[in-house]
Amino acid sequence: MAENIQTTIWKFSDDIDTDQIIATQYLVNPDIHDMARYAMEIPKPDFASSVQSGDIIVARNNFGCGSSREQAPLVLKTLGVKIILAVSFARIFYRNCINLGIRPYEIALSQYNLFDDQSQVEFDSQNNSINIKNNTIALNPFPPFVEQILAAGGLIAHVTQQFNANQE
């Protein structure tokens, strides 16, 4: 049953690159949960210790630029981030999110400006929208092909489903 969920906003500015999301020196860590403790260490040192499952990241332009490291979206997923809103995403990061089952939504700059860091907003999962300060931000649906991957929980699950369907 769909319900409205109160959630906290973590707000970032432009060009948060994957080195900032998770720095190179932590990539060797074989334990993703341990690695996730260092997420956003440079731009927001208290992020990893304070973020709650279901919290929403809001960023301006070019979120996730830089190296193709999949650990960047993976540490965010590990910390419970399921939705990222940005004015624009870097394309490899955007695809990595979808492939891991995280929903990356593009929003307008005017919508970005409505959000305050650490503020509480209401996520309406039935209408796929966010209620903030008497405004409703409707999140744009993904193309059906992409929605299939997200609905499966990511690309590995999706490709497995397709393989199994072809076997039958």
Next chain:
Amino acid sequence: MSHTLTEKIIAQASGKKSVSPGDIVDVSVNTAFIHDVFISGVVEEFSKLPHKKVWNSDNIVLIADHEVPAVSEWAGECYKTMLRFAESQNIKRIHIAEGVCHQLIPEKGYVGPGMVLVGTDSHTTTHGALGAFSTGIGTTEMAAVLATGKIWLKVPETINFEMTGTLSKGVYAKDIVLSMLKILGAEGATYKAIEITGSAVKDLTMADRLTICNMGVEMGAKNALFAPDANTMAYIQETGAEKSYLVNADAPIYERTIQMNLSDIKPMLAFPKGVDDVHPVEEAIGTEIHEAFIGSCTNGRYEDFVVAADIIRGKKIPPHVRLIITPASMHIYKRLISEGLAIDFINAGAMITNPGCGLCYGKHGGVLSETDVAIASNNRNFPGRLGHKNSQVYLASPATVAWSAVHGKISEPGI
């Protein structure tokens, strides 16, 4: 119907007559490559899939370049994972410590015009230099490519850089691409293709084109490419790359065209704020530097070292500067030795390292301290990218790096 080169390649690879920007299509991949940092992740994801065998072992390339020689206790396990995967999947194209992926792939003939190439490194845009569609992907996506030989792509719009004129003395391909970054910014081509056209293109060598396409991703581009021409065909004649995928644009319609007269371009720098904070070198002249780096998948080619050696030969690097030379492949390294360039660098006081990526991602072989200022020929200078988060990195052409190294401070080539 009119189509850009990117649209023609995607149409061919998806078995469609034509595609338009915004279409989502399933595309057959010609070459997929994985590098050492991500091999474990890819193999782990692949093992979760029901497919026991890769789609085509002849089309897969495995390259250890980021972690060579081993930089941590973990690296040796990456090589072993790579070797085991190659053996179990009968993959013959495996290269450990032979060079940087974006040099080895063109050099070994693994990419040719009209092909679709995907790789786990973000600088995979490099191979558009040969007229291929080439882009970086993540580890999960690569596992799916290994299993199916296919990838979904949203057909990008194309930004056309139309280049005329000729480069002045002391100005190089790196200055062209830094100038492109100055115009577009770090996100100006996000999700889009970049095509470089115009009368000036015929004078750009393959090394020049590889430099320019390499940094396409720094503008956010999905891919960056040059239409194949006589230079391309001469290059692949030597490497033995496949020619049968060759396609040409067909009265293309671009999202927009940006005119660039190469005669107007000066030597440029990306200032430490980021790749798109681009200024003429003259604005930073006199800035003291502590490390100078010539190498990387952007500018570690033979042609780059010829330019640098002509500047450095017979001179001494001042004691406060560490000059690091990193040829992008063993093939290039051997040429530096056999043609005497290596001796020129060593006599000037430089260190020559093995081919690899360690310095460019702040891992090993030139890590910067808090107060270090570096001038480097690579492609990224995000805060902390090459070491301490307060270190400062200026990106420049090999010529500007060489002049600056000799003078111990940022200097304009030939001045």
